[in-house]
């Protein structure tokens with residue numbers, strides 16, 4: 001029943017629990033076929049970006065913090081989604097997103113996603129750019145009713161934030177082709193009407209600062225994605241809605257709710 005995989009030791013020794021240098025090849029067999037590695041297309045390349053983890057920043061735009069009932073600058077805080085919660089859009093593709101279970105209030109949050117190419121711990125903001133592979137447009141889809149229930153009860157947000165298919169993401173644009181992302185406009189329209197429109201310069205904690213704080217708490221790895229937070233204007237979508245999302249200089253993202 002088990003599937004046999006040949007794994008190059010230098011790359012995968014730790015993951016397989018073998019000591020480095022023990023042998024040239026490790027023959028692994030699993031009780032069932034492992035899940036495929038989630039991955040995102042990269043603009044201009046045939047190779048894909050393999051996803052390790054998905055980190056998200058909470059309340060990182062002032063006007064969004066206000067609309068959620070908070071004021072003032074607080075230290076950045078983080079939550080995560082499973083890597084296989086991503087729904088990657090192939091270039092030119094409109095993703096179809098099934099309306100998720102348990103909710104009656106599914107919200108869109110358009111966000112800049114930072115794709116980490118070089119890992120590290122305790123990265124300083126000034127050095128953060130050495131660790132970035134590229135950028136993408138992403139959606140932190142949120143079951144707001146469930147998130148609010150969890151908040152009220154002081155419980156984790158997972159059921160509101162980390163559900164299946166909660167992280168649609170567009171094609172990654174490598175840094176060299178991405179232009180000045182730090183001052184780019186970002187927007188989201190539903191059925192052609194503006195819902196969210198801001199710019200990356202409005203981030204409370206900028207990209208470098210996010211990486212500094214995040215890498216103090218977790219060792220970043222190549223393949224990590226960071227959803228950097230959403231601006232004001234979050235709101236509900238219903239089946240049939242078309243979300244059109246963009247950030248200047250990056251490949252756009254279109255999602256149809258089914």
Ligand code: MN
Pocket residue numbers: 056057058109111140227229230
């Ligand atoms: Mn968010």
